[in-house]
Amino acid sequence: MCLVLALCLLLGANALEPQCINYAPNRFEYEHNVLEKLVYLEQFKTDATERIAAQVQQLHTVLGKLLYLEQFKEDASEKISVLEKQLQGPPTHSPLTNSTQSPVTPRSSSTYVHWGMNTCPNVTATTMVYSGQAAGGHHLHTGSGEYICLPNDPEYDKYNQNNDENRSLMYGAEYETHAPITNPPALSDLHDHDVPCSVCLARGKTTLMIPGRTSCYSGWTKEYQGYLMGEYHSYQGKGYVCMDKNAEALNGTDADLNGALLYFVEGRCGNLQCPQYLEGAELACVVCSITI
Ligand SMILES: [Ca+2]
Ligand SMILES: [Ca+2]
Incomplete structure (x- = not known):
């Protein structure tokens, strides 16, 4: 019995397991262990909250950088487009195009x-x-x-079925x-x-x-x-x-x-x-x- 009790005390918090409690009827030690574990859990919660807050802050920072890069990419694309048009020179006119038309004529049907x-x-x-x-x-x-x-499948809005005079x-x-x-x-x-x-x-x-x-x-x-x-x-x-x-x-x-x-x-x-x-x-x- 003493050997089992000593083993339970050595296990610290794990001594709260039910089989150990059955072998450690000392209520003071039991409550002491419970309090120790509660304090430990409270500290763990505080630490975890701080770590999560720090990671959220890091994510905000990364997101801000991504938004900046996206805007930078859009600006660069616009500048590249302008430079490409300048390199191509003025549009050549054909009988099917004029100065008011877009260089790319959309397909119609x-x-x-x-x-x-x-x-x-x-x-x-x-x-x-x-x-x-x-x-x-x-x-x-x-x-x-x-x-x-x-x-073949007509639909009607408002109508009557009289043969009216004033009709086409x-x-x-x-x-x-x-x-x-x-x-x-x-x-x-x-x-x-x-x-x-x-x-x-x-x-x-x-x-x-x-x-x-x-x-x-x-x-x-x-x-x-x-x-x-x-x-x-x-x-x-x-x-x-x-x-x-x-x-x-x-x-x-x-x-x-x-x-x-x-x-x-x-x-x-x-x-x-x-x-x-x-x-x-x-x-x-x-x-x-x-x-x-
Ligand atoms: Ca006929
Ligand atoms: Ca004929």
């Missing part, structure tokens, strides 16, 4: 309507924005706008390609069918519809080609669109409802320069793109 199809051409990297239905004013109404591509009117468009007379032998099977359309995004490109051509000029890429189409010559005009030569019918409908209509466009010589243009010939068209 363009959209076009692919008439007659519910897909976008895959000859270039186009993205379809939406597909829909060709539409416009009624062919007998004088108050109408150009052909437009209405999306919108009708779906249909092909007037006069089957079974196949002259020219194009799109005749689509007569009286409704017309699909798609709006296509050409990233980093500009696009152009060229009437009267089946191919693009040098440097341009053909998106699609087709036939120029418009409203019947004695009806209210809606402009011209380029209908894909492989145009399709929308939903197979051929109800002959005659809302907005789409006819081939043929030339009449006179002011129209012939023989480059051909009397009575249906005009072609092509949609071209070029990277800019």
